Amino acid sequence: MKDLIPEATVRRLSHYLRCIEMMEKCCYGENLQSKDLARMCSISDSVVRRDLSYFGTFGIKGVGYDLKRLKDSIKRILGLTEKKKVVVVGVGNIGRALIGYLSRVDGFEVVAAFDNDPQKIGKKIGKIKIEDAVNITPITANLNAEIAVVAVPSDEAQKVVNRLVKGRVKGILNFALVPLKVPDDVTVRYIELLTELEVLTYNIKKRRKS
Amino acid sequence: MKDLIPEATVRRLSHYLRCIEMMEKCCYGENLQSKDLARMCSISDSVVRRDLSYFGTFGIKGVGYDLKRLKDSIKRILGLTEKKKVVVVGVGNIGRALIGYLSRVDGFEVVAAFDNDPQKIGKKIGKIKIEDAVNITPITANLNAEIAVVAVPSDEAQKVVNRLVKGRVKGILNFALVPLKVPDDVTVRYIELLTELEVLTYNIKKRRKS
Incomplete structure (x- = not known):
């Protein structure tokens, strides 16, 4: 190969x-x-x-x-021969939707969810208990989860990512609208909903003119 | 320029x-x-x-x-000088999350939502009433909405997109995991959550080896 x-x-x-x-x-x-x-x-x-x-x-x-x-x-x-463990940080609309989505797809399994909202911590989404975001590092390391989905407000994203990296996460899917700093052995993929909508808007405008 | x-x-x-x-x-x-x-x-x-x-x-x-x-x-x-009208098709977890998300960002405004589930049709999400998906074409045309978000199961996506195109939508953000056929004057952007996670998995596997 x-x-x-x-x-x-x-x-x-x-x-x-x-x-x-x-x-x-x-x-x-x-x-x-x-x-x-x-x-x-x-x-x-x-x-x-x-x-x-x-x-x-x-x-x-x-x-x-x-x-x-x-x-x-x-x-x-x-690398999909066994289910990959995923942690989700930020249980707002998007985070919640992703937990639901991942429960229905092959290959990935949400093993923990985190938030910093006291109203949410301790509650459950399906089988997953929402943990306090201050405990991201020990819980993620303990579960051996290598993939994380980050769906928190932009100004909290880097802090969350630092904790994930300490917890030995190696791949991050980021919904926050900010670039993230990570070590060389960690990959970040960005899902930029607003950017995609703005590129669509630009294309529509351009085509109308031409 | x-x-x-x-x-x-x-x-x-x-x-x-x-x-x-x-x-x-x-x-x-x-x-x-x-x-x-x-x-x-x-x-x-x-x-x-x-x-x-x-x-x-x-x-x-x-x-x-x-x-x-x-x-x-x-x-x-x-092309963001005025709010762009967006319709959302498919009010599952992802569609619902996007309606919430777009209500908080500048530049875009959800003006209609559609689903084909009789349990959902007629209900409201915030100010938006969920309409029957059979009415996508007339409602979208009437509202002059040029952008649509498609968050329906893969096997329904093309049918939904055909109705949107007839309703004069020019830009589509697609969460369904299938390629869509559209006329030349319509742009489709794909949000491929599962693919992003699989690329992450591949990168993690590759790095572990090297």
Whole structure:
């Protein structure tokens, strides 16, 4: 397996996984041609074949890919062979929605939730008890949770992230609208809802003019 | 003003706007040096200056940018001079969270929400009544809403989007995990929560190995 996989390929692997799961539901046969996966994902056939070739040869010429084997391989490449433990910091609207969302998807499991609001601490969302945010570091370390979702107000985000990093979290999905400082061995992904809406607005304005 | 602004620049303009708003709150003075904006946004000074130069000369050498004027200019460039009307389709956890979120941000206003669940239709979220999703087209057209947020299950997303396009929506923020087909004059932005988590997982796995 090559070492340097472009991020765009990693993103598409995630899309392929989603498409394969939909194809399984639609009672698609056991064998899959790259062109079917390409059509299902709205990605070109040649890109699909190139992406999959990064990881060795799965397919058999003329026969295609074994659906189940391809799915397992992609999961293995992405590191999704076991459920990943996730902690959620900030149990406002967005945090609460994510806890609900993650309870319904494969591959991830919310193991703890944190907030600094005394009205919320100690209450439960489904099976998850809301813990005091001052205890992020020991609880996260103790649970061996490597992924955190941060959905707190911007001015609290860095403080929360420092505690998560001390608790040995290695990946952070950040909904707060501020850039975060983290050590080199920690990855942050930003979900910028407002920025996405503003880019949409700009595109609409630009098209109206042209 | 140049015509072809790279998307990365448009995204950064949105970030600058956020930083300027934070600087206003912190009682920053009236004049702003590009290096201060750069530090606040964690972006290099030269990138900030290049980005702003796309749109003519705002700043005065040695004096910097007038904070309020720069903010107004960025808003005008992005098309944010008046509140943009947004409709939300799908009032599950995510849709509900977004309605709450958008009620607290400047620049956007949720004017209608839709669902196909008879238990939800007719109920209210804040001031917004939940409408039947079969009426997306006439209601959206009537309200002149150009932006829609789609937070419905994957297998319903394309149907919903077709109705939005007929209702003259020009920009869609899609949370459903499927690629959408839209006419050329409609822009779709994807928020792929599961993909972001899977990319994080891949990065964690890769770093552990290296």
